[in-house]
Amino acid sequence: MSRKIKIGTRGSKLALWQAYHVEELLKKAGLESEIVIIDTKGDQILDVSISKIGSKGVFTQELEDQLLDGRIDIAVHSAKDMQSNLAEEFELIAFTEREKENDILLSKQKGISIKNTTQSLVLGTSSTRRVATLKHFYPHVKTVDVRGNLQTRIRKMEEGLCDALLLAYAGVHRMGYEEMIAEYLDLEEFTPAVGQGSVAIEASKALNSELKEQIIKACNHPETEARLRAERAYLRVLEGGCSIPVFALANWEKGKLTLKGGIVSLDGKKRISFEVLGDGSQPEALGNELAEKVLAAGGKEILDQIKKAQS
Numbered sequence: 001m002s003r004k005i006k007i008g009t010r011g012s013k014l015a016l017w018q019a020y021h022v023e024e025l026l027k028k029a030g031l032e033s034e035i036v037i038i039d040t041k042g043d044q045i046l047d048v049s050i051s052k053i054g055s056k057g058v059f060t061q062e063l064e065d066q067l068l069d070g071r072i073d074i075a076v077h078s079a080k081d082m083q084s085n086l087a088e089e090f091e092l093i094a095f096t097e098r099e100k101e102n103d104i105l106l107s108k109q110k111g112i113s114i115k116n117t118t119q120s121l122v123l124g125t126s127s128t129r130r131v132a133t134l135k136h137f138y139p140h141v142k143t144v145d146v147r148g149n150l151q152t153r154i155r156k157m158e159e160g161l162c163d164a165l166l167l168a169y170a171g172v173h174r175m176g177y178e179e180m181i182a183e184y185l186d187l188e189e190f191t192p193a194v195g196q197g198s199v200a201i202e203a204s205k206a207l208n209s210e211l212k213e214q215i216i217k218a219c220n221h222p223e224t225e226a227r228l229r230a231e232r233a234y235l236r237v238l239e240g241g242c243s244i245p246v247f248a249l250a251n252w253e254k255g256k257l258t259l260k261g262g263i264v265s266l267d268g269k270k271r272i273s274f275e276v277l278g279d280g281s282q283p284e285a286l287g288n289e290l291a292e293k294v295l296a297a298g299g300k301e302i303l304d305q306i307k308k309a310q311s
């Protein structure tokens with residue numbers, strides 16, 4: 001009998017949901033697995049803004065160490081938390097079927113909407129993309145930095161820190177708070193972060209190729225994969241970590257991929273966005289094409305400004 005596949009994950013509730021999700025997909029394909037919880041540096045520094053400590057690898061280093069020495073076979077992540085450039089030894093081998101990509105407002109108050117300009121509204125978020133997008137489209141909305149897991153954020157909201165939280169639908173859905181969703185935000189305005197809504201499976205390139213193929217067959221959703229590879233190629237050119245307000249969303253229609261995405265300046269004054277259309281079999285080329293367009297249209301200046309402000 002073959003041995004159990006070891007799934008490495010962080011210990012947060014959202015991370016565990018993702019690991020159980022992958023375990024379930026493997027099980028449906030007849031593959032046995034076990035979950036190995038790994039503590040990362042990022043889990044220990046929750047009170048400091050990730051953009052201040054540097055996003056690179058704070059949630060992934062310890063998982064990658066264990067991938068390399070074989071203590072785990074795969075590591076499971078929110079696809080959007082994965083940096084665009086992995087170290088040479090690793091690869092993303094599968095992306096689970098994506099769920100709704102939208103950002104949403106979560107609130108206990110009735111009738112909350114960012115479109116209502118007659119009411120003052122304070123939103124809790126810690127994402128530079130969301131703050132800059134609000135400044136651009138909804139300058140009347142105020143924001144306040146809120147950190148921690150979803151449960152902690154909801155508690156802070158209840159204590160009066162903000163009227164609503166601005167979050168990804170996917171995480172809210174996975175944690176079971178859908179009934180508190182007050183508004184779904186428009187994908188044209190709040191174009192999500194690259195990868196939002198999908199779970200990525202990372203492996204060492206040295207992973208046994210037969211096992212790798214079995215895992216891909218069990219967990220990978222090819223349309224989601226094509227969409228995410230296009231988005232991630234875009235992110236790679238922009239060198240965007242989670243602290244840079246870039247956004248991109250690919251869609252799949254009958255073998256064709258559309259990719260819309262861009263960048264917004266931190267003050268919200270400039271927002272550049274394009275849509276490109278290409279062949280579904282060449283997702284990376286499409287990502288590169290979008291990046292070229294965005295950079296040439298002023299994205300380069302915005303990027304340089306942001307890097308200067310954050311250094």
Ligand SMILES: NCc1[nH]cc(CCC(=O)O)c1CC(=O)O
Nearest residue numbers: 078081167168170171196197198
């Ligand atoms: N940035 C943190 C993060 N990473 C993944 C999710 C949610 C799940 C997902 O988008 O796949 C979240 C929460 C959020 O942005 O609201």
